[in-house]
Amino acid sequence: MARLSGKVALVTGAASGIGAAAARRLARDGASVLLTDRDLAGEEVAARIVADGGQAGFRLHDVTSHPDWAAAVEHAVSDFGRLDILVNNAGISGGRHELMDHSYDAWRQILSVNLDGVFLGLRHAGPRIAAAGGGSVINISSILGKVGLGGAAAYCASKGGVTLLTKAAALEWAPLGIRVNSVHPGFIDTPLVSNALAEREDGNEMRVALMAAHPVGRFGLPREIGDAIAFLASDEASFITGAELVVDGGYTAQ
Ligand code: NAP
Numbered sequence: 171m172a173r174l175s176g177k178v179a180l181v182t183g184a185a186s187g188i189g190a191a192a193a194r195r196l197a198r199d200g201a202s203v204l205l206t207d208r209d210l211a212g213e214e215v216a217a218r219i220v221a222d223g224g225q226a227g228f229r230l231h232d233v234t235s236h237p238d239w240a241a242a243v244e245h246a247v248s249d250f251g252r253l254d255i256l257v258n259n260a261g262i263s264g265g266r267h268e269l270m271d272h273s274y275d276a277w278r279q280i281l282s283v284n285l286d287g288v289f290l291g292l293r294h295a296g297p298r299i300a301a302a303g304g305g306s307v308i309n310i311s312s313i314l315g316k317v318g319l320g321g322a323a324a325y326c327a328s329k330g331g332v333t334l335l336t337k338a339a340a341l342e343w344a345p346l347g348i349r350v351n352s353v354h355p356g357f358i359d360t361p362l363v364s365n366a367l368a369e370r371e372d373g374n375e376m377r378v379a380l381m382a383a384h385p386v387g388r389f390g391l392p393r394e395i396g397d398a399i400a401f402l403a404s405d406e407a408s409f410i411t412g413a414e415l416v417v418d419g420g421y422t423a424q
Contacts, residue, residue, distance in 0.1 A: 172200025183260030304347020356418030
């Protein structure tokens with residue numbers, strides 16, 4: 171039997187990159203998956219999963235919106251009968267900002283999606299996962315939730331926030347049988363990274379330099395993060411909670 175059969179997962183930001191790869195992997199492991207995103211392209215990702223024999227649906231969902239969260243969680247439960255797994259993945263890079271002239275609006279926007287969105291996910295999905303008798307929450311942080319990067323203060327603050335929000339939730343919810351862990355990808359080949367590099371005049375040089383900063387000499391693939399997420403969702407990770415799973419080709423080992 172597939173390791174997640176009978177389980178129901180909700181994955182945010184699932185139209186693209188890491189979220190789409192995670193949804194595909196969770197479905198391949200037997201979970202029914204509700205993909206959500208603010209981008210309708212998630213519908214196609216869900217349709218492909220179904221065409222490949224998996225169980226999946228899609229719902230438009232802005233993770234900064236309380237009503238959207240309430241509706242997405244209800245949708246997962248009404249379509250699939252329960253909720254066991256939440257992957258808080260939606261996020262934005264927010265672009266490059268020097269602190270000396272960082273606008274407050276840009277700061278708020280990045281914190282709102284990357285950190286408030288994760289809080290809202292815990293707040294709305296937590297009671298449903300508890301009602302199912304426990305489960306697993308995976309929050310996507312970053313290597314930049316562990317080490318800093320110039321020009322990315324708000325992103326680093328948001329991801330550092332996710333790292334410790336995860337540990338606080340893990341402590342509160344251990345008695346409920348809900349494990350809460352964070353995943354910390356290095357640079358992964360997704361639109362989030364390619365668009366950020368495309369905005370820079372020195373984008374090509376930057377790409378080469380960033381790849382060299384990973385001891386394995388390359389960016390990661392979305393699939394490599396999806397695999398880590400599915401592991402944390404499964405019973406193979408039954409004694410793992412409050413942990414930081416770093417998947418970064420050695421970036422933070424230096
Ligand atoms: P991606 O390819 O840009 O996918 C992110 C998805 O989230 C997009 O479809 C995006 O829609 C959606 N999204 C953004 N804001 C949203 C909102 N408010 N509500 C709902 N959906 C929203 O990015 P990715 O690289 O897969 O990133 C996924 C997660 O991994 C993020 O949390 C990111 O910070 C984290 N991460 C990525 C890397 C990396 O190198 N790629 C490294 C470490 C951590 P739009 O296209 O409309 O924005």
